Amino acid sequence: MISILGSGVAGLCVATALMDAGVEVEVICPDTAPAPASRLAGGMLAPFCEGESAPDIIVTRGQAAIAWWAAHVDVTRHGTLVVAPPRDAQELDRFARATRAHRWVTPNALEPDLEDRFARGLYFENEAHLDPNAALTALKHRLLAQGVVFRDGAPQGRIVDCRGMSAAETLPDLRGVRGEMLEVYTPEVTLSRPVRLLHPRFPCYIVPRGEGRFMIGATMVESSRSGPITARAAMELLSAAYSLHPAFAEAEIIMTGADLRPSFPDNIPALRRKDTGFHINGMYRHGFLMAPVLGMELAGLLTQESADAH
């Protein structure tokens, strides 16, 4: 039996990957545990775009996440569109240099609502997105249907600690990187894929959630303060959204959120051994991309171990 601590994206993906591999699990999630940071994620499965600032290992390994999610929950595979305001057009050239698996497009050919505000854009055809809360709920229901117990109390089995920032006391090199986001509603804008707006100071992305809802994210601040979104962050994110489509000015703000991304010094999510158990942590901004990958890696390790033991 494996006892998974935590039921955010890391915990649920690891539980699912282990169950898929025939490893029995339980999930320890006390009522007093803080809400998982992954509830506020963008839900972009964008390994190639992440390559702009992430090391190649994220790009290479992260690609497996798209098929994994598609096999378990609803995933929209419409790619990612990257644009820049006219006066920052050279940011696109830099982005193109730093990434791969893209091609130049006229943005309104993909997203007619962008009209002629952007002369050119980069299209990452092989990327996808999902709704994080819907996806996490679907994974949990699937596990419950398979008989997995979610409970409080002492773990019965070997521990896989997926508690994010709550595990910080046992991971001295784990730090929080603050992220802030908003969700808005407007029936006036239609987008069918995540759009990233490059800006030297306020980069942002907008992920369509369907039925007029859009997630706008996200700041990256080297701070462990988890309090509400700041006025500056809201202003920056909203003005970026406004420059993408003026109708966002009239959108209703239906939700704001701020939390900490658990991060290791290299900003790479990691599977680490700890005594007889494991840590899966440091998801940083790659939780939905890397949690399934690390879950499958752990499943492989455990299956190998039990094969060796027999």
Add this chain to the structure above:
Amino acid sequence: MFYGTELKNRLLLGTAQYPSPDILRAAIAASGTEVITVSLRREGADGAGFRDILKDSGCRILPNTAGCHSAREAVTTAQMAREVFGTNWIKLEVIGHADTLQPDPFALVEAARILCADGFEVFPYTTEDLILGEKLIEAGCRVLMPWGAPIGSGQGLRNIEGLRTMRAHFRDVPLVIDAGIGAPSQAAQAMEMGFDAVLLNTAVAKAVDPVAMAEAFSRAVDAGKQAYDAGLMPRRDMAEASTPVFGMAELLA
């Protein structure tokens, strides 16, 4: 001498916008820089995780007031920085315009006066304006940091003649080109003009390979300084053969 501290390496490096703290650490090591700047306004007192990594770099820390738009905001941020980092050094930045991020000269002098009187050693981010420079010196600053171009613009030295005049005018004041540098050649040019150091961030942090770019800048700054110290030849209008015309050996046929 920067407030009594001699720096062998004349590249000062900003610490924002790197892909990860590990890459930042590697860039600092590759550049050989001795001074790094750190912002505090937005991160607040709760950025300890990141700051501990910076402290471990062994570099001297020059906290900055980036993101401050008034003298009062800058003074409060400087006081917080002194507490958090235990240093009197402060890079004073008071932004006057959101688009150009150009310094507000009036608020800058006001904040410099307050901070110098309070025992801070102030590195003001300023323009190449001579009178503004004098007011800052009068306020107690013993280093000036004129911009090359607007922050993050990568345009290099936008007003070369103005900067040359400033160098000539403040002969004995350490002058650091701060902001606007995009390429190593621009950093070398600043050093060849006799500036004492170059401070930059975006050009390294946002390079596709920040570690390699950090090293490239470090070598350019070194080359520029060495060239200035060695004495550059003057520009001439006409050609002058480097080989003497008289007494040349004739080649055997």
